[in-house]
Every structure is written in C-alpha cells, then in structure tokens.
Amino acid sequence: MVSALGIQLGVVGAYLVVALAVGLLAYRLTSRDAEDYYLAGRSIGTVVLLFTTFATLLSAFTFFGGPDLAYRAGPEWILVMGVMDGVLFAILWYVVGYKQWLVGRAHGYVTLGEMLGDRFGSTRLRAVVAGISLFWLFPYVMLQQMGAGEAIVGLTNGIVPYWAGAAGITVFMIAYVVIAGLRGVAWTDTLQGLFMLGVVWLAVGWVATAAGGPTALSNALATNKPEFLALGGGLYSPQFIISSAVTIAFGVAMFPQINQRFFVAKSGAVLKRSFALWPVLVVLLFVPAFILGTWAAGLGISVPEGANVLPVLLNEYTPVWFAALVIAGAMAAMMSSSDSMLLSGSSYFTRDLYRPFVNPDASEAREAWLARIGVALFATLTFVASLFRPGTLVSVGDTAFGGFAQMALPVIVALYWTKTTRTGMFAGILGSQAFYLAHVFVPAIEVGSMTLFGATYLTWDYALWGMALSAVLTVGVSAMTAAAPEENQSRFTDGLRAD
Amino acid sequence: MTRVRIDYRWVAVFAILVTFAVPWFLWGDSRVFAGLPLWLWWHIGWMGLTAVVFHLFTRTAWDRGIVGEGR
Numbered sequence: 123m124v125s126a127l128g129i130q131l132g133v134v135g136a137y138l139v140v141a142l143a144v145g146l147l148a149y150r151l152t153s154r155d156a157e158d159y160y161l162a163g164r165s166i167g168t169v170v171l172l173f174t175t176f177a178t179l180l181s182a183f184t185f186f187g188g189p190d191l192a193y194r195a196g197p198e199w200i201l202v203m204g205v206m207d208g209v210l211f212a213i214l215w216y217v218v219g220y221k222q223w224l225v226g227r228a229h230g231y232v233t234l235g236e237m238l239g240d241r242f243g244s245t246r247l248r249a250v251v252a253g254i255s256l257f258w259l260f261p262y263v264m265l266q267q268m269g270a271g272e273a274i275v276g277l278t279n280g281i282v283p284y285w286a287g288a289a290g291i292t293v294f295m296i297a298y299v300v301i302a303g304l305r306g307v308a309w310t311d312t313l314q315g316l317f318m319l320g321v322v323w324l325a326v327g328w329v330a331t332a333a334g335g336p337t338a339l340s341n342a343l344a345t346n347k348p349e350f351l352a353l354g355g356g357l358y359s360p361q362f363i364i365s366s367a368v369t370i371a372f373g374v375a376m377f378p379q380i381n382q383r384f385f386v387a388k389s390g391a392v393l394k395r396s397f398a399l400w401p402v403l404v405v406l407l408f409v410p411a412f413i414l415g416t417w418a419a420g421l422g423i424s425v426p427e428g429a430n431v432l433p434v435l436l437n438e439y440t441p442v443w444f445a446a447l448v449i450a451g452a453m454a455a456m457m458s459s460s461d462s463m464l465l466s467g468s469s470y471f472t473r474d475l476y477r478p479f480v481n482p483d484a485s486e487a488r489e490a491w492l493a494r495i496g497v498a499l500f501a502t503l504t505f506v507a508s509l510f511r512p513g514t515l516v517s518v519g520d521t522a523f524g525g526f527a528q529m530a531l532p533v534i535v536a537l538y539w540t541k542t543t544r545t546g547m548f549a550g551i552l553g554s555q556a557f558y559l560a561h562v563f564v565p566a567i568e569v570g571s572m573t574l575f576g577a578t579y580l581t582w583d584y585a586l587w588g589m590a591l592s593a594v595l596t597v598g599v600s601a602m603t604a605a606a607p608e609e610n611q612s613r614f615t616d617g618l619r620a621d
Numbered sequence: 622m623t624r625v626r627i628d629y630r631w632v633a634v635f636a637i638l639v640t641f642a643v644p645w646f647l648w649g650d651s652r653v654f655a656g657l658p659l660w661l662w663w664h665i666g667w668m669g670l671t672a673v674v675f676h677l678f679t680r681t682a683w684d685r686g687i688v689g690e691g692r
Contacts, residue, residue, distance in 0.1 A: 205642040336656020352651035353660040398676035401668040620688045
C-alpha cells in the first residue's frame, strides 16, 4: 500500500512540476505591462485559444462533478453539457464573444466592466459588474479546491486527507499565477487540454477492455441500473435539462476567465475557426468522461464517503500509475481553470475597483503586485471555505453559474440595442441579482399553495426566472428612461470592422 | 451609419440545432446500440452535424447581425 501511495503521489507531483516548468518558461517571454499580463498581448492563435477556453471550462465541475452525477443519476448529463457547451455556448461565442472582440479591439477594453462602464459613462456600473463577478467567482474557485480534495481521497483511498489535496492545489495555483500571468496559463492550458483528451480516451479503452467490452458494460447497466439506459427519468426532467443547459451556457459566457478570452484572439479568423470546432471537442471530452461515471454505476463500484467516483473506478480497473496519471491530468486541468479565474478576477479587482476608486495613479508595478497579493488572498479564503464543503460539486457549480447567468441578458441587450440606458442596466443587473441571491440564501417558505424561495416555480429553476426578470427589467426600464448625457450610445455599434 | 442585417434563416437553423441536440422524441427509450444508448448516438451524430453547419456559417454568413454591410 505504501508503494502504491508512493506511485500515486509521485505521478501527481511530477505532473504538477512539469506544468510549473512551462509556466516559468512563459514568464521569461512575458513583458510586464498589464495588457500583456492579462491578455497575452491580444495575440492568441486558434489552437491555443480553443484549448485555453476549453481547458478553462474543463474544471472540477466537468471532470469530477460530471462523472459523479452520471454515477448517481445516469448519463443524461452528457446531453445537458453537450447542448450547453457544444451548441448554446458556441452560439454565444459568436453573439457575445465575437461582438466583444470587435468592440474590445476598437476601444482597447480588457474587462467586461470596463466595456460597459465606458459605454454607459458610469464607473459605478463598472464596479458593480466587477463586484458581482468576483462574488460568484468565489464559489467556483472553491469548487476546484473541493474537487482536488475529493479526488485525492478517492485516489489514495483516504490515506491522504481531503484538506491536504485542497491545500496542495491552492499553493500550486497561487504560485503559478503569481509567477506566470496569462501567457503561461494559455500555454499550459493547451498542454493540459491535449493531455486530458488523450488520457480520458485511454481510460475509457482500459476500463472497457478490463470489464469485458462496451456491450458487457451496457448489459451490466441493464441489470443493475436499468433506468440509466432510458432517456430521462429520475433527476432528468425536460425542465431540469433545459434549465441547467441554459443557465450554465449563459453563465459561462459571463465568467471572468471566459469572458476575458473574448478579448484575446489575434484576429477574427481565430474566433471563426474555433467556433466550428467547439461541438466536436465537447463530444470528444464529455462523452468518455461521463460514460466512465455511468459504467461505474453498472459495475456496482462503491464510492467511499467524500470521494470522487472516477479515481475509485480507475483504481479498480486500471494500474495504480495510470489512475494517478488521470487524476494528475484532471488536477492540472483544474489548476489551469483556477489560474485563469484568479488572474481574470485579479484584473477585475485592480482595473475596475482599485484603480477607479482607490488609487487612479497607481503605477504598473504597484498594480501588478496588488494583483498578485489579491490572488493569494482570494485563493486562501476560498480554500478555507472549501473545508466546510457546502454542497456537491455540481450543486456548488450550478449556483455560481446561475449567478453569472443573471448578468448575461443585460449584457447582450446592451451589446445590441442602442436604446439601452444606464438606469436600465442597473435595474436589470441589480434586480436579478437580488432575486437570485434571495433564492440562494433565504430558506423556502410556504405561502398558501405556493412555495416562495424554493428551487423551482412551476417546475422551472429559479435561475431561469431570474434571467427572464433581468431581461424584462433591462428592456422595460431602458424604454422608460432617457440616456444620461455621459452615455456613448453608439459605442458598441459604430466603427466595428470585420477583418 | 452602417446597416446590420439579421438573417432569420440562420436564427432558425441555430434554433433547430439547439432543440434537437437532445433527442426528445426518444424520451424513455432504452434501446442500446454497440454498448451505448441509442439516444447517445443521436447526440454524438447531431453534434457532428452541428460542427458542419457551424463551419458553413463561418464560411458564408460570418459577421451577419454584427457588422454592418453598407459602408
């Protein structure tokens, strides 16, 4: 057992060291000014952009939360994530992403708050957008630490405790962001994306072979979990599938680390090429990852309390070193997610909050140091919060995505409708956040035959109602109010040039 | 001023792509083909089709609805 533990920790440790080496290499090529640090000098090509965005999505939510959910409730999660990421998000990639890229290139924006603040002539709006983003970023960074902790517990069968896994990844991600900046992150994202893709298919092949082939596996499923083979049922109602896919897709588009990617492409052609590749990449990754969780259910794998199903399944059917390699890959992917999140979060903090409100004349060097301290502090706080484990990976992730999704429709309205006003934006963003927060934190109460603050209204998730509210408020209030004199109504429409 | 054209045919195509990425007509169906549920095969095929349609979109209609034409 000691030797198995040695192999497990050795493989995971070695992988993380390789990733750090790549980061250091990138650091030597990075100039220190802010645009370069955050956006790699707007010079990211197709493959790197696609993988860096993809790897950012490829977090503990997908890689550990997804298989866990498939193990507990069935493989329909593949459909939810497929529609969400492969189709809806791809369309948003065009509708929000390409538009933001054009606007960002024309006016030099680096953050979402900056873009909206300039259009509506309001530093306060800029700060509100940054503040809300940082608020919802918190649970999502925490989710990565929870995922790492649970993965290590599953891999080592509880010999290494949960907190040690969570702490390990925290230290690593702080060190990494502080040293490297986005260029480092983009490079390692590509490395990690490719690695994950390869390793997850190997895992599927290995488990399938060891367990007697896909047909034997589906027979086992038909015997032990027959309801898993039928589409729908249990957790998966049409409402659940639609609500989850819609809120996650729109939430993802507003995620700081994803949204900031919309500003980094070298040319429009890069966005174009990545757009069409999106559905393929999604299928290549999600199908094998979640099918592993499903198979584990059919094989009657029992998962210890507080562990992920994936490492437990791999330990059972593949050699120790291979299971460790998959977990290392997943941890690395989570690390790159967290890196990007922390980095974007720090740019929201310094550019949208610190500079406009605290110290407008801060030097570049001071800003860079502040960003690094902010990252360390933020990651430490999320680590502490992760020790309390407030929910499953998917439930924590869903809550964060839903919070971001509340901002998506106001932003889209602002991008395309020149009559949007500042008051309309405040109403849409703050109103929907208030609605959503109340539903996250206020316990459900019965009023007559209705439940207030429950999980759904008329069987539809409250996050979806919040989104509807955000659109109604933004459009309605904008229609009733006049633009303030400082607003630049043509900012998002005039002067945009295709390549 | 530039005029931005919205192409409703593409809006409709995108709506169809989103709608049928989940094979609603196979709801409750548990048939298995080559070790995977039939509905999963539909999804995989549909995503392939989506990639092809997206590629056509980038070739013929990119910038539609975003960048104005008359300049």
